[in-house]
Amino acid sequence: MNRRNVLAAGAMLAASAWTPLARAARPLGADHRARIQALLGQMTLAEKVGQMNQIAGGRQKSLNSKLDAAMLDRVRKGEMGSFLHVAGAEPLRDLQRVAVEESRLKIPLLFAMDVIHGYRTILPVPLALAASWDPKVAEQAARIAAEEAWAAGLHWTFTPMVDVARDPRWGRVVEGAGEDAYLGSRIAEAQVAGFQGADLGEGRRMMACAKHFVGYGAAEGGRDYDSAEVGPRTLNEVYLPPFHAAARAGAGSFMTAFNALDGVPMTANAELVRGFLRAQWHYQGLVVSDWNAIRELVNHGIAADAREAAVLALKAGVDMDMASGSYATYLAEAATADASLVPLIDESVGRILAAKARLGLFDDPYGFGDPARDKAPLRRTEARDLAKRSLVLLRNDGAVLPLKPGARLALIGALADDASSAIGSWRARGQATDAVTLKAALAGADYQPGTDVAAAVEAAKRADIVLVALGEDFNRTGEARSYAEIGLPEGQAALLEALKATGKPIVAILMGGRPLALERELTGVPAVLQTWLLGIESGPAIAEILTGKAAPGGRLPIGMPRRTGQSPQSYAHLPTGRPANPDLAVDSARYHDTEIGPLFAFGHGLTYGEIAYGPLSLSAETVAPGGRITASVQVTNRGTMAVDEVVQLYANDPVAAVSRPVAELRGFARVPLKPGQSRTVRFTLSPEQFAFWRDGKWIVEAGDIRLMAGASSVDLKSEARFRITAGAEGQVPAASLATKVEIA
Numbered sequence: 001m002n003r004r005n006v007l008a009a010g011a012m013l014a015a016s017a018w019t020p021l022a023r024a025a026r027p028l029g030a031d032h033r034a035r036i037q038a039l040l041g042q043m044t045l046a047e048k049v050g051q052m053n054q055i056a057g058g059r060q061k062s063l064n065s066k067l068d069a070a071m072l073d074r075v076r077k078g079e080m081g082s083f084l085h086v087a088g089a090e091p092l093r094d095l096q097r098v099a100v101e102e103s104r105l106k107i108p109l110l111f112a113m114d115v116i117h118g119y120r121t122i123l124p125v126p127l128a129l130a131a132s133w134d135p136k137v138a139e140q141a142a143r144i145a146a147e148e149a150w151a152a153g154l155h156w157t158f159t160p161m162v163d164v165a166r167d168p169r170w171g172r173v174v175e176g177a178g179e180d181a182y183l184g185s186r187i188a189e190a191q192v193a194g195f196q197g198a199d200l201g202e203g204r205r206m207m208a209c210a211k212h213f214v215g216y217g218a219a220e221g222g223r224d225y226d227s228a229e230v231g232p233r234t235l236n237e238v239y240l241p242p243f244h245a246a247a248r249a250g251a252g253s254f255m256t257a258f259n260a261l262d263g264v265p266m267t268a269n270a271e272l273v274r275g276f277l278r279a280q281w282h283y284q285g286l287v288v289s290d291w292n293a294i295r296e297l298v299n300h301g302i303a304a305d306a307r308e309a310a311v312l313a314l315k316a317g318v319d320m321d322m323a324s325g326s327y328a329t330y331l332a333e334a335a336t337a338d339a340s341l342v343p344l345i346d347e348s349v350g351r352i353l354a355a356k357a358r359l360g361l362f363d364d365p366y367g368f369g370d371p372a373r374d375k376a377p378l379r380r381t382e383a384r385d386l387a388k389r390s391l392v393l394l395r396n397d398g399a400v401l402p403l404k405p406g407a408r409l410a411l412i413g414a415l416a417d418d419a420s421s422a423i424g425s426w427r428a429r430g431q432a433t434d435a436v437t438l439k440a441a442l443a444g445a446d447y448q449p450g451t452d453v454a455a456a457v458e459a460a461k462r463a464d465i466v467l468v469a470l471g472e473d474f475n476r477t478g479e480a481r482s483y484a485e486i487g488l489p490e491g492q493a494a495l496l497e498a499l500k501a502t503g504k505p506i507v508a509i510l511m512g513g514r515p516l517a518l519e520r521e522l523t524g525v526p527a528v529l530q531t532w533l534l535g536i537e538s539g540p541a542i543a544e545i546l547t548g549k550a551a552p553g554g555r556l557p558i559g560m561p562r563r564t565g566q567s568p569q570s571y572a573h574l575p576t577g578r579p580a581n582p583d584l585a586v587d588s589a590r591y592h593d594t595e596i597g598p599l600f601a602f603g604h605g606l607t608y609g610e611i612a613y614g615p616l617s618l619s620a621e622t623v624a625p626g627g628r629i630t631a632s633v634q635v636t637n638r639g640t641m642a643v644d645e646v647v648q649l650y651a652n653d654p655v656a657a658v659s660r661p662v663a664e665l666r667g668f669a670r671v672p673l674k675p676g677q678s679r680t681v682r683f684t685l686s687p688e689q690f691a692f693w694r695d696g697k698w699i700v701e702a703g704d705i706r707l708m709a710g711a712s713s714v715d716l717k718s719e720a721r722f723r724i725t726a727g728a729e730g731q732v733p734a735a736s737l738a739t740k741v742e743i744a
């Protein structure tokens, strides 16, 4: 059978457990099932446990560095099933050869790496890609990354991170799609599609990994690795849907999170992994732990030692141990002492072998890696396009932007010349030297790094307009980069004040991987452009937007607080008995020392010119369970430039058995509009999309639903109501269901 057919046949052992919800759970072809059963029959306990062991073949910054003779000997003995921190078509082919030619059972190895936003061609960070509000952008980025990483012999990436994050103090906010379960679900499925393609067997693709299951983004205080306390409704309605969407899109693997949820570390959370993910969602892909997380169960205080930790993780349903060595050291012995563990080991090994089968590795273990393509040129055109689409124009008072031709420009700020930051912290094989900075892209501007404030002020005085790059370098976001204050780093606020004092119009160009809390700093700054960390074409992309060669079209995937102390927050908060009131004399749900709500809300973003919205019209006044309702809205470009408008649809259930969020995103479309053009966006929804989680079920209640269309979560232009005529039970997380969108 050729590889394509094998992979099209799907992947898993237990055909009976398949539901259409999880493509990854489709049964394997009979030949592969038989092969896996035969292998399981031949394997010693030690060989089985070897398959469950993933080892670092190098360090993140020094790939392959641990692949010495002793390591190869371990491969020959079947002591590991997978390597991470390895790469390169030729070295991986050599390593694979040892496994498939020199080990007893000739089982191929699985090669993994964190290929997050590009491999050689470094693209915008994930939060920036989500800011495109265009799943096609996320999909294309994933595809480019997969094609390059595949050429380097890699099978498996630890992406996408689908953790909802509502607290920008958490440094890993940069790696996800922001605060919203619906947007996060759409981006998650697009990323899975981009990495895996319609069929992993077509080649030039990688197995995706939805991580970190689950609640990692809800870390208390925004402190990475810290515990999360999330109620069952919020867990099901907010944190789980993007995982469900990723599973349904066929994500071949999941990674458990470091954190504890309600006191139970996710690496040992049998209720959620075995009970929920496996039993309820029928997910049968491979589940891997996070780095050393099995051993860290001892630190969590739920295991006396690493042996106990290994048994707990196995019982929870974790198939593969990333880097802790606990499975390798203790599982065989534990299973010898307790035979009830053997079937669990067999299941896990079956899933690992199934993943290898699905990747085609049993048919052609050398099918990955292409030395010629591994040296292919960087994909700059696509990188620039994706970067441009990820930019968000937050403020443009007096139409300061686009820049007027011939304007004398001062460009201030070290970040404008920081190539290393442009490529972010997950840079795979990317090189800072490949990045084109804003300084390089705006060669005609009078550049000052800003370390000498007086020199920066002089440059500003000579200019008609001051462009100042502010924010965080690559090293302030990412893993273990939580901050208690998310303002401007040292020195930048003083620099900005000095520039403001010149009276020149200022464009703040905000770089970095998290939304910063800058209300005070940005007061008096007429234009603000959020540019994130945009990859190797960062500078040219920003320059094209500044000069008006292209119009900004991105939107915030997470609100920007006024002050750190507002975090965490979300536009999709619940109503309260005493809703926030602008009048401080009224006791209400707000802070006394800051305005209500974020500085820039979820979904906010401007473009050049003006967009007009028509009324929201519905196809019917009522809908029955199982039926569909269509909501349409017309948008018109009243400006003189071709732009994109992100039309957003929010829902609210005004009276329900439990309090419902004031608004929840339930549809969006990034709509290209020529000058003067009108287009109509039609959203088709089902009652199940308004279900809430109660007592372990998805409840669709009879009653009214408000739909609101607009340009952001706070800029709602029109609304309409319909009624769900009867109650029903939903089957899946409401936010993971996609609204059908048509643009006419």
Ligand code: NOJ
Pocket: 114, 158, 211, 290, 291, 479
């Ligand atoms: C730890 C991180 O939490 C995870 O996201 C990553 O994939 C692994 N390290 C492997 O590098």
